[in-house]
Amino acid sequence: xxxxxxxxxxxxxxxxxxxxxxxxxxxxxxxxxxxxxxxxxxxxxxxxxxxxxxxxxxxxxxxxxxxxxxxxxxxxxxxxxxxxxxxxxxxxxxxxxxxxxxxxxxxxxxxxxxxxxxxxxxxxxxxxxxxxxxxxxxxxxxxxxxxxxxxxxxxxxxxxxxxxxxxxxxxxxxxxxx
Amino acid sequence: xxxxxxxxxxxxxxxxxxxxxxxxxxxxxxxxxxxxxxxxxxxxxxxxxxxxxxxxxxxxxxxxxxxxxxxxxxxxxxxxxxxxxxxxxxxxxxxxxxxxxxxxxxxxxxxxxxxxxxxxxxxxxxxxxxxxxxxxxxxxxxxxxxxxxxxxxxxxxxxxxxxxxxxxxxxxxxxxxxxxxxxxxxxxxxxxxxxxxxxxxxxxxxxxxxxxxxxxxxxxxxxxxxxxxxxxxxxxxxxxxxxxxxxxxxxxxxxxxxxxxxxxxxxxxxxxxxxxxxxxxxxxxxxxxxxxxxxxxxxxxxxxxxxxxxxxxxxxxxxxxxxxxxxxxxxxxxxxxxxxxxxxxxxxxxxxxxxxxxxxxxxxxxxxxxxxxxxxxxxxxxxxxxxxxxxxxxxxxxxxxxxxxxxxxxxxxxxxxxxxxxxxxxxxxxxxxxxxxxxxxxxxxxxxxxxxxxxxxxxxxxxxxxxxxxxxxxxxxxxxxxxxxxxxxxxxxxxxxxxxxxxxxxxxxxxxxxxxxxxxxxxxxxxxxxxxxxxxxxxxxxxxxxxxxxxxxxxxxxxxxxxxxxxxxxxxxxxxxxxxxxxxxxxxxxxxxxxxxxxxxxxxxxxxxxxxxxxxxxxxxxxxxxxxxxxxxxxxxxxxxxxxxxxxxxxxxxxxxxxxxxxxxxxxxxxxxxxxxxxxxxxxxxxxxxxxxxxxxxxxxxxxxxxxxxxxxxxxxxxxxxxxxxxxxxxxxxxxxxxxxxxxxxxxxxxxxxxxxxxxxxx
Numbered sequence: 001x002x003x004x005x006x007x008x009x010x011x012x013x014x015x016x017x018x019x020x021x022x023x024x025x026x027x028x029x030x031x032x033x034x035x036x037x038x039x040x041x042x043x044x045x046x047x048x049x050x051x052x053x054x055x056x057x058x059x060x061x062x063x064x065x066x067x068x069x070x071x072x073x074x075x076x077x078x079x080x081x082x083x084x085x086x087x088x089x090x091x092x093x094x095x096x097x098x099x100x101x102x103x104x105x106x107x108x109x110x111x112x113x114x115x116x117x118x119x120x121x122x123x124x125x126x127x128x129x130x131x132x133x134x135x136x137x138x139x140x141x142x143x144x145x146x147x148x149x150x151x152x153x154x155x156x157x158x159x160x161x162x163x164x165x166x167x168x169x170x171x172x173x174x175x176x177x178x
Numbered sequence: 179x180x181x182x183x184x185x186x187x188x189x190x191x192x193x194x195x196x197x198x199x200x201x202x203x204x205x206x207x208x209x210x211x212x213x214x215x216x217x218x219x220x221x222x223x224x225x226x227x228x229x230x231x232x233x234x235x236x237x238x239x240x241x242x243x244x245x246x247x248x249x250x251x252x253x254x255x256x257x258x259x260x261x262x263x264x265x266x267x268x269x270x271x272x273x274x275x276x277x278x279x280x281x282x283x284x285x286x287x288x289x290x291x292x293x294x295x296x297x298x299x300x301x302x303x304x305x306x307x308x309x310x311x312x313x314x315x316x317x318x319x320x321x322x323x324x325x326x327x328x329x330x331x332x333x334x335x336x337x338x339x340x341x342x343x344x345x346x347x348x349x350x351x352x353x354x355x356x357x358x359x360x361x362x363x364x365x366x367x368x369x370x371x372x373x374x375x376x377x378x379x380x381x382x383x384x385x386x387x388x389x390x391x392x393x394x395x396x397x398x399x400x401x402x403x404x405x406x407x408x409x410x411x412x413x414x415x416x417x418x419x420x421x422x423x424x425x426x427x428x429x430x431x432x433x434x435x436x437x438x439x440x441x442x443x444x445x446x447x448x449x450x451x452x453x454x455x456x457x458x459x460x461x462x463x464x465x466x467x468x469x470x471x472x473x474x475x476x477x478x479x480x481x482x483x484x485x486x487x488x489x490x491x492x493x494x495x496x497x498x499x500x501x502x503x504x505x506x507x508x509x510x511x512x513x514x515x516x517x518x519x520x521x522x523x524x525x526x527x528x529x530x531x532x533x534x535x536x537x538x539x540x541x542x543x544x545x546x547x548x549x550x551x552x553x554x555x556x557x558x559x560x561x562x563x564x565x566x567x568x569x570x571x572x573x574x575x576x577x578x579x580x581x582x583x584x585x586x587x588x589x590x591x592x593x594x595x596x597x598x599x600x601x602x603x604x605x606x607x608x609x610x611x612x613x614x615x616x617x618x619x620x621x622x623x624x625x626x627x628x629x630x631x632x633x634x635x636x637x638x639x640x641x642x643x644x645x646x647x648x649x650x651x652x653x654x655x656x657x658x659x660x661x662x663x664x665x666x667x668x669x670x671x672x673x674x675x676x677x678x679x680x681x682x683x684x685x686x687x688x689x690x691x692x693x694x695x696x697x698x699x700x701x702x703x704x705x706x707x708x709x710x711x712x713x714x715x716x717x718x719x720x721x722x723x724x725x726x727x728x729x730x731x732x733x734x735x736x737x738x739x740x741x742x743x744x745x746x747x748x749x750x751x752x753x754x755x756x757x758x759x760x761x762x763x764x765x766x767x768x769x770x771x772x773x774x775x776x777x778x779x780x781x782x783x784x785x786x787x788x789x790x791x792x793x794x795x796x797x798x799x800x801x802x803x804x805x806x807x808x809x810x811x812x813x814x815x816x817x818x819x820x821x822x823x824x825x826x827x828x829x830x831x832x833x834x835x836x837x838x839x840x841x842x843x844x845x846x847x848x849x850x851x852x853x854x855x856x857x858x859x860x861x862x863x864x865x866x867x868x869x870x871x872x873x874x875x876x877x878x879x880x881x882x883x884x885x886x887x888x889x890x891x892x893x894x895x896x897x898x899x900x901x902x903x904x905x906x907x908x909x910x911x912x913x914x915x916x917x918x919x920x921x922x923x924x925x926x927x928x929x930x931x932x933x934x935x936x937x938x939x940x941x
Contacts, residue, residue: 036284056208057201059423061374062456066857069374097201112199116191119820122828123666124198125205125374125423154866157857159373159424160666161827163865165820 019090023053024099032087039086046070046081049096057097057128061157068156071129071136072096078136080155097128100135111135111173120169122160130156134170143174185675185685186885187816187877193671193690194421194664203421206378206394207453214380215244217442217452218288220278220295221462222270225304225531225850226317229268229297232278237294242287245445246295247279252441257408257433260329262322263497265408265437270299271319271496272532273850274462276434281442281450304531306847308470308491311530319496319529328494328527332502338585340506343486343513343523345581348476351485351520355476359556365548365899365917366468366493367842369833370460370860371538375423377432377463378453381439385447389440390416395432396425397703399661402695404433405440413440419663419693426832427537427892428464429665430705431499435463461855464536465843466833467501468493471549473523477557481568483518488553490525490546495534501527506583507638507706508542512550513580514590514635514784517572532845533852538833541706543634544896548838548917551632551900556913559615565904566608566790569633570599574784582637582781592888593878595635595786595812602810602874606790616911624798627805628909632897633788638706639888640780644716645699648677648724650771652763654748656681656724658690661698662713667891668821669709673717675817676885680721682746699774707785710817710889711882715777718883724773731765783882785890787811789829789897795909797928800921802839802906804869809894811873814880815887825891826873834895836863838902838917 019039021028030052031038039048046063049055049072058081061069065083072081073095100109111134114120121127130153137144137152144152149170150163158166181187197203234246249266257263266276278295282288303317310316311326319326330341352358380392389409393401398419405415422429435452442450454463473488494501505525512523538544551565558568573596574580579589603609611619611629619627647659658677664670670690678685691697704713728750729740736743736759738752745751751759765771792806809826816822829835840861844853854860879886899917906919912927925931 040286042286050208054210055201056204059205059374060207061376061423062857064456064856064858067374097199101200108196108200115199116195119189119192119195119668119824121195121198122668122824123373123375123422123424123664124194124203125421127198128201131199150865150868152865154864156865157374157862159371159426159831159862160824161829161831162824163868164827164871165824167865167868 019087021089022093024095025103028053041085041087043086044082045072045084045086045089048086049081055096055098059125059128061125068133069126069129071132071156073132073136076136076139078133097131110176111138114169114173118165118169118172120165121162126156126158130158130166138174146171183679184682185679189819190675190685192668193674205375205421205423206380206392209380209392211380211449213448215281215283215442215446215448215450216285216288217439217450218280218292219276219438220280220292222273222275222277224270224299224301225273226302227270227299228302229270229277230300231298233296236296237280237291240287240291240294242283243280243291244283244448245281245442246291247441247445248277253410255408255410255437258497258499259332259502262320265434265441274533275496276438279438279442281446304850306530306532306845306850308493308528308530311528319531323529326529328498328501328529330502330527332506335503335506336584340509340581340583340585342525343509343521346520348485348487348520348522352476354478355484356479357557357560358474358476359553359560360474361553361556362470362472363549363552363915364470365545366470367837367917368465368468368535369837369841370465370843371426371428371832372459373424373426373428376454376456376459377429377435378451379432379436379439380449380451381436381443382449383440383443387413389413391418391436391440393417393419393432393436394422395419395429396422396663396665397430397701397705398663398693399695399698399701400430400703401432401436404431405436408433408437417695422663422665425665426539427541430537430703431464456857457855460843460860461852462533464534466538467504467535467545469545469549471553473550473553475554475557477561479561481563481571483516483554485520486518487522490523492525492527493530493535494527495530495532497529497534498527500537501535504542507636508546510580510582511543511634511636512546514574514637515547515572515633516554517578531850539892540896543636544899547632547634547896548900552903555904562614564612566603566612566631569631569788570596573633573635573786588637588781590782590784592783592880593812597878598786598810598812598874598876599788601876602788602790602808605872605874606808608790611792616908618909618911624796626795626797626909627792628795628905629790629792630901630904630908631788631790632901633786634893634896635784635786636706636893637781637784639708639711639785640783641706641708641712642702642779644701644713644777646716646720646775647699648720648773650724650728650762652765652767652769654683654762655687656683658688658717659698660690660713660717661693661695661701662704663693665704667704667709667825668818669704669713672817672821673713676714676717677721680718681725683748707889707892709891710887711783712777714887715883716775719775720773722773723775724771727771727773728762728765731771732760735760735764783880783888785811785888785893787890787893787897789901791898791901791905793902793905793909795906795924797910800924802919802924804835804839804902806870807835807898808872809874811890812876812878813888813890814882815877815885816875817885817887822875823873826894827871829894829898830863832895835898835902838899838919840918840920842918
């Protein structure tokens with residue numbers, strides 16, 4: 001039976017067939033295509049990070065841009081990787097939760113340490129996304145007020161209600177910088 | 179009392195903290211396997227239909243598709259209580275019911291194949307309301323449940339399992355009453371506990387009958403047990419749990435998604451991963467049961483309840499696995515909260531053509547409190563009785579008793595919670611804020627403030643059995659064998675703390691095994707609030723047993739009696755002569771010592787949580803803002819302060835307080851479709867909407883285990899919703915009868931919008 005698959009259709013689509021990404025400081029040259037090792041034009045950045053690059057610290061929860069679990073940094077700004085197509089990321093610098101540690105010493109980021117010190121998580125599934133949003137916030141506003149922290153994290157879903165501990169951890173991390 | 183413990187009661191970092199904050203924690207969907215196939219489920223677009231024909235040929239022609247299964251291809255595996263719900267059936271009973279299962283080499287191909295399966299349905303009339311479903315001539319979901327009434331009772335709870343609260347003489351009770359109040363209240367918004375990690379499973383079938391499952395569950399050992407029964411007691415199941423991205427009860431029962439993955443692996447010979455999408459999570463995985471109550475209560479002037487009589491209708495959706503258990507526990511819990519000699523409370527569990535209800539924090543009792551406390555409040559209102567004083571007076575006291583889930587009477591032997599309640603009321607400022615029934619605390623233009631209070635307690639803190647081993651090694655380390663997964667409470671770390679405390683050794687030197695049913699003994703899992711007392715007791719007993727074995731082995735070497743020995747930091751010494759000492763390695767490097775601990779169920783202790791809420795209602799917009807929550811409890815002994823605080827803060831989420839404010843699953847009662855099965859339309863609280871929460875946790879030692887502690891986490895969600903309903907009613911001066919208190923309902927009560935029937939959603 002001749003079924004024209006999405007794969008076959010995509011094979012014929014024109015366009016660039018390579019893209020380069022800098023993920024956590026490491027350059028990646030990825031082929032665009034439909035083989036498992038390639039980046040399908042329909043793949044989201046969340047999918048590529050998790051399935052192609054094996055960076056599973058970035059979580060997918062709603063896959064719909066609502067919950068913030070998949071938050072990563074693109075050129076320093078927080079983005080939802082489930083709402084971003086990988087093919088649109090050519091030449092971009094991406095930072096994921098795995099990239100926050102000091103590349104030389106391996107020491108975790110003071111923000112991550114604050115999350116440990118304040119037990120700012122329960123089940124932990126939403127935590128990488130929250131940390132990445134907080135990282136972007138502190139990058140833009142190193143000394144936020146509590147209200148600004150809450151506003152900055154308002155796109156991140158947490159069901160266990162770790163919110164109160166998270167706000168304390170982010171405030172503590174910002175004070176440390178201060 | 180000063181804390182003399184080395185670790186208990188002190189904040190210590192969670193053992194898994196670094197993995198969680200670095201993204202290293204491997205949740206179910208993060209695990210990679212070679213040759214992995216991906217599973218997807220074709221779901222029914224109809225609420226009630228017979229499958230006439232399935233044509234798989236187009237889908238089978240798609241490259242990468244490895245298996246397509248329909249009801250005709252699978253064994254007669256069944257779940258439910260009683261076990262009448264087939265894993266795939268010829269009949270579909272809700273919009274979302276499984277019609278076919280597909281395994282393919284990629285998720286995209288599996289998804290694509292779903293569109294190529296042609297199904298011919300014969301549509302049947304459907305029913306979406308409990309009272310409609312009970313009427314003669316209503317569409318029937320199962321031949322086995324005539325009238326759509328689900329068989330009551332839970333075999334697992336024993337032959338007398340609690341099905342109702344019937345005792346004394348209610349007629350006599352009503353005669354003795356000074357006032358009688360009657361009313362109907364509904365908690366029918368079927369909120370979803372909605373953990374961020376969706377339900378899923380990875381299965382590997384090995385012929386003829388061996389199944390290895392990777393699960394995401396708070397109680398991974400129980401998957402093995404549940405599936406053994408579902409799979410006709412013919413399959414040897416090994417379940418392996420890992421970090422669980424939230425459960426709140428729900429993932430305790432994941433037999434369907436696990437069976438789907440198992441069947442696809444059985445059909446293909448390859449490992450199969452099947453993870454629900456968020457839409458499936460919201461529309462085809464379990465949510466809170468819906469409850470409606472019509473009841474009469476009799477009360478004396480002093481607040482003594484003389485009689486309670488009513489019908490508790492529970493909508494379980496298209497099937498029930500645990501609803502009878504929730505009814506049993508709810509019926510037990512209501513006696514803990516309300517002392518009354520004469521009861522005639524009759525639950526009826528009803529099937530309707532919507533997605534199923536299942537386990538959620540609050541487990542029956544939250545549902546029952548949400549609709550019974552308001553009816554008691556109507557009587558309190560007539561007598562001008564303060565609800566705080568009422569709830570404090572009625573909550574179980576040492577020497578009182580209750581019929582628990584097994585239908586057996588237990589006498590409570592724990593602490594009096596009145597002290598904790600007083601402390602909470604004082605912190606909240608209840609005396610100043612309470613102005614009387616249906617009276618606002620303050621009015622400022624269109625803004626009206628109101629306060630409310632609720633209470634809940636659960637004797638499940640000692641429910642079911644637990645087992646654990648503690649193995650001591652000559653290098654001075656210990657390993658705990660316990661089939662507990664980490665689902666957010668921090669209990670895996672707390673058990674390490676308990677072992678380290680018993681053995682007086684550094685926490686770094688204690689590890690815990692993966693929650694694999696192959697290597698660990700029986701564990702019911704941290705369901706309800708049983709983690710601290712029930713599981714803790716097994717862990718403590720195992721550590722003590724290991725210590726005893728160590729001392730028996732070492733005593734001759736120190737020429738001492740085992741009872742005279744103590745160990746600290748991997749060194750054993752004679753208590754009276756500490757210089758007589760020897761390290762653990764004296765046990766010899768070719769030896770380990772294993773202690774065993776078991777906890778037997780004990781229903782004579784309960785926990786308690788009282789929540790006070792302060793709300794502001796805008797009478798112009800109908801909007802309700804939760805300003806402040808005070809939770810108060812007595813836990814005997816805090817094990818981990820930040821962990822406990824996190825659990826109590828959890829009162830808002832997972833179908834808790836917010837289920838009274840804005841959370842609801844909206845079912846279109848004409849088509850059976852859930853209209854908000856995504857995280858934009860399903861409302862949840864964001865960081866920018868946080869109320870002030872203050873938590874009080876007293877530490878009056880409990881007669882539980884050596885640390886005198888009891889658990890409380892589960893019930894954090896439970897007292898709040900009814901407190902919100904009460905607070906909003908007080909603020910606007912009118913009783914609201916339905917959850918959640920949406921702007922629409924508030925404005926309707928105030929007569930500012932027409933009171934016409936609402937399309938979709940709870941009635």
